[in-house]
Amino acid sequence: MNPALQAVVTIAIGVGGCVGYFYLSNQFLDKVLFVPRGPNAGRNINRAEMIRPWLFLLPALVALGLYLAYPVFETLRLSLSERLPGGGSAWVGLDNYRQMLGEPKFWEAMRNNMMWLLIVPAFSTAFGLLAAQLTDRIRWGNIAKSLIFMPMAISFVGAAVIWKLVYDTRPVAQEQIGVLNAIVVALGGQPHTWLTIPFWNNFFLMAVLIWIQTGFAMVILSAALRGIPEETIEAAIVDGANPFQVFFRIKVPQISGTIVVVWTTITIVVLKVFDIVFAMTNGQWQTQVLANYMYDKLFRAGDWGVGSAAAMVIMLLVTPILVWNVWNARKEMK
Amino acid sequence: MDNIAGRKSGLVWAVHISVVVLVALWVFPTLGLFVSSFRTADQIATSGWWKAPFPSVQNLTLRAAAPETQTRDGDLYVIEGDLFDPAGTVSVSRFGVSSRAPTAFGVGESAPLRKGGRVTVDAAGHYRMTNTEPFSGRRGPRIFVTARVPPEFTLANYRNVLFDPANREGMAKAFFNTLTVTIPATVIPIVIAAFAAYALAWMAFPGRALLIAAVVGLLVVPLQLALIPLLTFHNKIGIGKGYLGVWLAHTGFGLPLAIYLLRNYMVGLPRDIIENARVDGASEFQIFVRIILPLSFPALASFAIFQFLWTWNDLLVALVFLIDSTGDTTVMTKQIVELLGTRGGNWEILATSAFVSIAVPLLVFFAMQKYLVRGLLAGSVK
Numbered sequence: 001m002n003p004a005l006q007a008v009v010t011i012a013i014g015v016g017g018c019v020g021y022f023y024l025s026n027q028f029l030d031k032v033l034f035v036p037r038g039p040n041a042g043r044n045i046n047r048a049e050m051i052r053p054w055l056f057l058l059p060a061l062v063a064l065g066l067y068l069a070y071p072v073f074e075t076l077r078l079s080l081s082e083r084l085p086g087g088g089s090a091w092v093g094l095d096n097y098r099q100m101l102g103e104p105k106f107w108e109a110m111r112n113n114m115m116w117l118l119i120v121p122a123f124s125t126a127f128g129l130l131a132a133q134l135t136d137r138i139r140w141g142n143i144a145k146s147l148i149f150m151p152m153a154i155s156f157v158g159a160a161v162i163w164k165l166v167y168d169t170r171p172v173a174q175e176q177i178g179v180l181n182a183i184v185v186a187l188g189g190q191p192h193t194w195l196t197i198p199f200w201n202n203f204f205l206m207a208v209l210i211w212i213q214t215g216f217a218m219v220i221l222s223a224a225l226r227g228i229p230e231e232t233i234e235a236a237i238v239d240g241a242n243p244f245q246v247f248f249r250i251k252v253p254q255i256s257g258t259i260v261v262v263w264t265t266i267t268i269v270v271l272k273v274f275d276i277v278f279a280m281t282n283g284q285w286q287t288q289v290l291a292n293y294m295y296d297k298l299f300r301a302g303d304w305g306v307g308s309a310a311a312m313v314i315m316l317l318v319t320p321i322l323v324w325n326v327w328n329a330r331k332e333m334k
Numbered sequence: 335m336d337n338i339a340g341r342k343s344g345l346v347w348a349v350h351i352s353v354v355v356l357v358a359l360w361v362f363p364t365l366g367l368f369v370s371s372f373r374t375a376d377q378i379a380t381s382g383w384w385k386a387p388f389p390s391v392q393n394l395t396l397r398a399a400a401p402e403t404q405t406r407d408g409d410l411y412v413i414e415g416d417l418f419d420p421a422g423t424v425s426v427s428r429f430g431v432s433s434r435a436p437t438a439f440g441v442g443e444s445a446p447l448r449k450g451g452r453v454t455v456d457a458a459g460h461y462r463m464t465n466t467e468p469f470s471g472r473r474g475p476r477i478f479v480t481a482r483v484p485p486e487f488t489l490a491n492y493r494n495v496l497f498d499p500a501n502r503e504g505m506a507k508a509f510f511n512t513l514t515v516t517i518p519a520t521v522i523p524i525v526i527a528a529f530a531a532y533a534l535a536w537m538a539f540p541g542r543a544l545l546i547a548a549v550v551g552l553l554v555v556p557l558q559l560a561l562i563p564l565l566t567f568h569n570k571i572g573i574g575k576g577y578l579g580v581w582l583a584h585t586g587f588g589l590p591l592a593i594y595l596l597r598n599y600m601v602g603l604p605r606d607i608i609e610n611a612r613v614d615g616a617s618e619f620q621i622f623v624r625i626i627l628p629l630s631f632p633a634l635a636s637f638a639i640f641q642f643l644w645t646w647n648d649l650l651v652a653l654v655f656l657i658d659s660t661g662d663t664t665v666m667t668k669q670i671v672e673l674l675g676t677r678g679g680n681w682e683i684l685a686t687s688a689f690v691s692i693a694v695p696l697l698v699f700f701a702m703q704k705y706l707v708r709g710l711l712a713g714s715v716k
Contacts, residue, residue, distance in 0.1 A: 019525065022619065023619065056537070057529075060589055063586045063589055064552055068555050072559055075562065134352055138353060144353050155646070158647070158688050158692045162363045177378060179382070182384075220711065295650070304562055314558055315559055318556055325554060
């Protein structure tokens, strides 16, 4: 079938099916199962009201359970077992983890991931805060914000192409067409192949994610900055505080909660970062990260055990944020 | 606020300049790709994209008209013509007749041709070849010129990448494949999540708080964990790799955010409206469809944009759940990664392909930015 037609049919079936399910199941509940009439009307209404929420929730619960909750446990099981040649799997305990910990490529990925975790959220938040503070004070601030926010809409792969052009290198005799090398040469330096310089190339990859995430940080922090009560700022200015003191002593402490939220949200993005490394270096020249290492193991080496173990490491690193988020959400609802 | 303390005005300029620098830093990389997609391969390879709007001095190899066009002028055989079409936009500074000395002669000078005769080129690119004997051969001689060429942009890259059916690396098919993935993967989770969010926001039942907490927890579960278990599952139930699988996967992965955003929004709707409707005898289904859904439009739009951007830009989920070994269902992100590998130096192809894939999300972004920002704020500041 033509994919376009198939897509239309799927939307029709999917949406129609969902709406149909909700409509018919509600009808069934009211018209057949517990009719709110007759001698047992009161009891029936109560029973119907007990069941109805679960009718509304069922598709979502099935999808969440199957696509997010079940894989966590299945991956845990896979990480503790080994695929047998004829199909099936055998329990191997912690062997996969032991093997993974013995691989230098894993430790390279860990080291790089830790650097990503420190640097990307820090710089994105800092640039975002700077951009939010500066653009809030000028008339064309909204246009500036739009433009800084724009990379959010660009795919990681698109961003990888964009930045590969920035980092492009030509031989010394030719004119440089990458901006970075053009600047270096104009300042009297030598052109470099930036993405192949071990260790430092990680920073050139991080720049791409910082470029994307700064807009996000800016939007959130800008809203938080606007929420600060004017009186606190006015009082500080009357007391003779200079603009820098107002910013760092008055404003930043008041939005510290939002800064933490932005920081953790970007941290989660960083932990899952895959496309940028996959498209720009594919983990060569010591730029491996956990998500790409895992992809390598799962789909290139076909080693489900070690790949799943790597996935569990990512899960482990996310867990503190998960717990913190849940704890905050519960606190809010009380 | 700007004028509360008079001395702030000194800083205003610094602020303007800083913002200009920031914006330039953030726009320049994308602009480079955009400009490059309108340049020819030669232009991209010989000069940086930032020089595109200015005239450039180029060394060009051109060919004079063939001997069959020669005319008699007294006792001389003459071939005349213009090297550039249209004449007059280009200014020639030097020319030559051999590749070893392409800049040997100044304009107006007379250069001896290898096969006899002489040629002269003027600044506008007009040439005149003269010989006492007839010119022979099928093709005219090569003429090397150093010329100042006005800026030139072309749509040929887009024609090649989008509309050339012979181009197997083209983006047309991948574009439609991406669209095929995106639309159901955006619509289906919205429907499912809207019902669930309503139940979590406005229906009382035991375990509600626990479910909300679970949704918040699932928000951050990395989808990397789901790859192998779900691929195995899809193979087992017979879906395998294909559109159905990728739609289901995107639905599952998008649901936590959808439920979370929509519930937060629906909780904020005025209680009176819903209670009044209940008193008037409306069923929960009617309340949901007639009242809640229309009122929740901003939140639905926010999530729709998120999910659209995410599914359109996704690479990993498509790689794992969609693209099989035939490559018939390849999406644009995958196509670009492939081009990065095979056509790493052909920037005209890469830039154009990348821009084709970026263009739609950018349009959506600029058209619906308001809802995107609103959704971000609802999702994060809470």
